Amino acid sequence: MNVTDKSCCTAAAYEAFGLKLSQNQLVIALAGNPNTGKSTVFNALTGLKQHTGNWPGKTVLRAEGTFVHRNKKILLVDLPGTYSLLATSADEQVARDFLCLGRPHAVIVVADATCLERNLNLVLQVMEITPKVVVCVNLMDEAARRGIKVDTEVLSRELGVPCIPTVARDGKGLTELKDAVLDVARGVIVTSPRQVSYEPYVEQAAARIESRIRPYLPGWVNHRWVALRLLEGDMSIIKAIIDHLGNGSEQLLLQEGSAVWAR
Numbered sequence: 001m002n003v004t005d006k007s008c009c010t011a012a013a014y015e016a017f018g019l020k021l022s023q024n025q026l027v028i029a030l031a032g033n034p035n036t037g038k039s040t041v042f043n044a045l046t047g048l049k050q051h052t053g054n055w056p057g058k059t060v061l062r063a064e065g066t067f068v069h070r071n072k073k074i075l076l077v078d079l080p081g082t083y084s085l086l087a088t089s090a091d092e093q094v095a096r097d098f099l100c101l102g103r104p105h106a107v108i109v110v111a112d113a114t115c116l117e118r119n120l121n122l123v124l125q126v127m128e129i130t131p132k133v134v135v136c137v138n139l140m141d142e143a144a145r146r147g148i149k150v151d152t153e154v155l156s157r158e159l160g161v162p163c164i165p166t167v168a169r170d171g172k173g174l175t176e177l178k179d180a181v182l183d184v185a186r187g188v189i190v191t192s193p194r195q196v197s198y199e200p201y202v203e204q205a206a207a208r209i210e211s212r213i214r215p216y217l218p219g220w221v222n223h224r225w226v227a228l229r230l231l232e233g234d235m236s237i238i239k240a241i242i243d244h245l246g247n248g249s250e251q252l253l254l255q256e257g258s259a260v261w262a263r
């Protein structure tokens with residue numbers, strides 16, 4: 001049985017997350033570790049055009065705001081600041097569910113230039129879910145002050161997605177950031193995100209799970225990523241999928257998920 005894909009219509013996908021889109025609006029998600037300047041970027045891009053509330057069914061705060069860039073209307077959705085997307089907290093779950101099921105046109109991951117190695121963990125996790133990523137390498141002034149040089153061109157090549165240097169507090173680099181995000185969202189820039197490859201036995205197990213869950217998931221859900229989560233024993237992704245796509249095949253999907261686990 002195939003999923004009848006009610007979220008194929010993107011408007012329905014956004015509605016499930018309590019977002020109302022105006023016509024031709026692009027949806028951009030803003031992710032990042034705490035304290036990287038995410039709110040500063042959000043405020044600088046959206047100005048006073050902001051709205052806050054909770055994520056549906058959660059006590060996690062959400063800010064959304066709009067801006068126009070090169071005549072394109074953009075809705076910016078601020079995700080909770082997280083170190084990972086492994087869904088061990090409500091914050092991580094909200095961020096993960098939106099990236100996997102909310103279908104943003106692009107994602108900005110704000111990273112701290114003074115401790116990139118820690119921040120790249122989240123960048124790699126986001127790039128595992130979606131290729132439409134732009135990294136905002138923020139706090140470049142602070143990095144320079146500490147004698148840390150970040151070559152964002154090399155970083156862009158290594159990661160396979162645009163990495164834009166910024167000093168968000170001073171508004172530096174934000175036009176370039178908006179340009180890159182718009183180009184990625186509209187497919188003008190096609191990224192090739194570096195993928196984490198796991199040990200062969202993990203890859204083989206993931207591929208087997210992937211082939212079993214494929215019939216129950218719409219094509220736009222990242223099957224490999226869901227398979228990897230199931231391999232970790234994280235059934236909460238199945239629950240999130242059912243909550244967002246619930247359409248009768250959920251029992252079968254649950255059985256498949258549990259069967260994976262029963263072995």
Ligand SMILES: Nc1nc2c(ncn2[C@@H]2O[C@H](COP(=O)(O)OP(=O)(O)O)[C@@H](O)[C@H]2O)c(=O)[nH]1
Nearest residue numbers: 034035036037038039040138139142167168169
């Ligand atoms: N030096 C410097 N400070 C920044 C920059 N961007 C943000 N900040 C400061 O970093 C702190 C944390 O920023 P905030 O936007 O609240 O971070 P969030 O936790 O990621 O939302 C604030 O004091 C900001 O003013 C930057 O580019 N350079």
Ligand SMILES: [Mg+2]
Nearest residue numbers: 038039040081
């Ligand atoms: Mg913040």
